[in-house]
Amino acid sequence: MMTTYTLAEGRLRVEDGILPAEALRAAVWIDLLTPTREEESAVQDAFRLEMPTREEMQEIESSSRLYREDDALFLTASFLYGADEGEYGSTAITFVLAGNTLMTVRYATPKAFTTFALRARRTPAALLGSADGVMLHLFEQVVDRLADILERIGADMDRASQSAFRIARGNQKKKANVRDADLKAVLLALGQVGEVTSRASETLLGLTRILTFVGAEKATAVRKENQGMIKILVRDVRSLVEHANFLSSKANFLLDAVLGIINIDQNGIIKTFTVASVALMPPTLVASIYGMNFANMPELQLSFGYPLAILLMICSAVLPIVYFKRKGWL
Template identity: 30%
Template sequence: MEENTVIAAPEEARELPQHGWIRVRASDTEMLASIYRQYGVRLDLPVRHPVEEQGFILLPLELPLLDTADGGTGTSFSAARILLVLTGGVLITVEPDMPIAALSAAQERLARDSAEVTSAAAIQKILEGLNDAMQETVARISLVLNTLADEAVDSSGGFRMEGRQVGVADIAQTAVSLGGAEELIARTVQGQLMLERAARWSRRVNGASRAEYSTILSDMQGGRRHARFQHAKVRNIQQSLMTTLDLKQNQIIKVFTVVTAVFTPPTLIAAYYGQNFANMPELALPWGEWFVMGTTAIFALVPLWYIKKKGWLR
């Protein structure tokens, strides 16, 4: 088998090349063992931060990528853990079992642009593809946040389109969805920071100039700023929901206050005439019942009129 090619399956060769890009699944223990025998680097151990081993630089990536199970049209995301293993001549990517569309697209571009695949060219295409995938993640998050913002507006208005009044449970459900979006954005920002770190390490390993990586680093930084803008949007929606929730709670308390103010005077009158006094002259009057009923109505309507005049019912 020729060198400077991308190896997609371990069955193609036992002798691994010294140049090019080698793709391997994290669950392929046989291929990982072959890499350890030939290169002396173990890739089956968890890597949390960049390390150097046997002349290789191990760069872990954990990226929330759009789930391609539904054709990439939904809003579900999966955490893709990718390990980039760099040296001067060979690039190894340890990938999860789930397909990573960005890596497959990078492999296709390399095959189309050049017959010879070098590790330097491969890592640039990989970083560009993964950065584009992260940009798509942020774009989908933005769509989700637009929907949640509309729900927050409905909550502030008090009614949904069905005419049903928005309750605390609806606001709580929107708040839970916002919490999930905030966690996803945080992991997106972390993933883009890891991509930037991988780009700087690969530039150092390959001896590339700063200009060669300036565009991709600028794109990564721009994507991170976009993600942080989405995070600020989440905070604004959350603040709006909390304000709406406070207003609803105040509205509930106000209703109980008005009801108490209206019914307290009639309750006092009813309590008075419920006493067992020996002499109550108005009981002998022929219009005594109407007098009590009228008095009760007046004492109930006067507080209601006063509250309405003050504008406390709005």
């Protein structure tokens, strides 16, 4: 789907579908969402450039993602999407800055794009004044969105941390299935935190590369009044990278703590079975001795032999347990 944003005399005109070449060149922003071949051809013919394919957008080399062709800049990065739905993913988005027009090619919709489109309809003059301004304002919206996501992830991690240590300090005699369900919930929360943090870090890395490239090309690609936004975005991205690294380190610490709690529980279970097996070894030995079929075994002829054997087996089982308790192993 192609959506064209054209600002003329302070009024915004938003149109869907393929437009004539002159109308496309007059647009300040052309948003291509899962474009068809006809839409790609219309843009390529209007601006005399070759749009990258979806496969080319997935390449990870910097030279394939950030380059200049004649007067057009091609900037590609991976962006986090699906945070609100809980189905996190990363999608490659290409920004093509050609003269007075910005083109975006994407195959998913991060919420930052939806939010920016709504804001642009309300205040078109402030956000759609120039193609480079649209691009930088889009980056600004992405950074704001990532900051909100990282704040929410940080809150989720704090709740997971409190839950994990509450389980560790809680009653060890709590039902095993309830305790296991609580620990499983904490692990799932930490797994989600790790996934979102890694994808957010990937987005921030891509933005860092784009801003560095644009900063080097700003003399010809960015208007003078918009160049200050690059410094602000670089500073904001750097702070978010540091915060994402902090969250990642904290998530790894909490994961180790939860796995430690699980190991302690498992060790307790193994210790119980070990004590039980050790306690049953002496009675087994007594039963094995008196289960032999030798002809001369005087104890078998005693009238109180059977009760004596039972008492001996009980005592041989109880004594190790008492010993273990005195040692503090139980």
